[in-house]
Amino acid sequence: MMLEDELTVSTRECDGVAIIDLSGDVTTFAEEKINNAYHEVTSKGARHVLLNFRQNDYINSAGIAILIGIVTEVTRNEQKLAVSGLSPHFQKIFRMVGLAQYAEIYQDEEEALAAFKRQA
Amino acid sequence: MNTPACSPASLELSLPSELGYEVIARDAVAAFACRLGIPAERIEDLKTVLCEACINAMEHGNSLDPGLRVQIFCRIEAERLVVEVLDQGVSRYTAAPTPLSIGEKVAGQGSARGMGLLLISQLCDEAGFVTRSGPGNCFRFAFHRQPGHCSSGDR
Numbered sequence: 393m394m395l396e397d398e399l400t401v402s403t404r405e406c407d408g409v410a411i412i413d414l415s416g417d418v419t420t421f422a423e424e425k426i427n428n429a430y431h432e433v434t435s436k437g438a439r440h441v442l443l444n445f446r447q448n449d450y451i452n453s454a455g456i457a458i459l460i461g462i463v464t465e466v467t468r469n470e471q472k473l474a475v476s477g478l479s480p481h482f483q484k485i486f487r488m489v490g491l492a493q494y495a496e497i498y499q500d501e502e503e504a505l506a507a508f509k510r511q512a
Numbered sequence: 513m514n515t516p517a518c519s520p521a522s523l524e525l526s527l528p529s530e531l532g533y534e535v536i537a538r539d540a541v542a543a544f545a546c547r548l549g550i551p552a553e554r555i556e557d558l559k560t561v562l563c564e565a566c567i568n569a570m571e572h573g574n575s576l577d578p579g580l581r582v583q584i585f586c587r588i589e590a591e592r593l594v595v596e597v598l599d600q601g602v603s604r605y606t607a608a609p610t611p612l613s614i615g616e617k618v619a620g621q622g623s624a625r626g627m628g629l630l631l632i633s634q635l636c637d638e639a640g641f642v643t644r645s646g647p648g649n650c651f652r653f654a655f656h657r658q659p660g661h662c663s664s665g666d667r
Contacts, residue, residue: 397535420531450535452563453631457624464618481556488634489627490614 397450401425403433409508410438411501415446418455426458434469440508441466444501445477456489463494472511476504521548521588526581527566529574529599534566537584541595548588550655557635558593558655564628565597565651573599573649592637592654601648606641 399416410433414426433441443459445451466473473495478486486492498504523544527533538559545555566582574580580600587594607629612622632639632653639653 452567453627454625456627460614460617460624464620467618485560485631494618
């Protein structure tokens, strides 16, 4: 029986930023979808990557491990990574585990895109 | 399996060791805590802690055997909400003595997994394994009660 709120992942581009939209649970079952989306935007030459969450209700430690894997690849590929749309609780979790050292956290997509534009 | 004694304000749940069921338990325990007046922000912490404890019990204690159960006992005491998560102990498990830092994980010096107990230790007021005479692991955590109520928008 599938009890997960299955993750929906899609990609788009805006102002030179590759946006990966994530809607649903970020758990161990999300690994293939998130990695495929990241590899897709990277293969198209993305330098700036935004993981855009939708106030996701459930991100567990296995999901955080997937994101650490993305951070590892972003570092290796000399890309810039940011995240947006996290609930206040998961913003706290991201800071707690140290992900904020590797990815700027923004309230929403607009704020993230404005920040990328300032850095360009 | 020995079970803890129940107090009048208590909740008991039993889950198969199948990932996803921790979300069902999370919602039930969050509703229980909300009715007891635990503040909304702390309920978000409780939800994460409970899920991580259940995942550990399923993965490490019961080796993801869906035939083995994870039991959850919640009770309210004067100053705290106490939750115990029990597995059927295919294997004993404990925290790694020196967990990897995120820098070490990003550098590929070990598995990116293993953040569950770190999250638990930082989000709740008390946490640790309880020594048991029989088989299985018992992980207990507690949240101190504080004045306040859930907002109506909480799940």
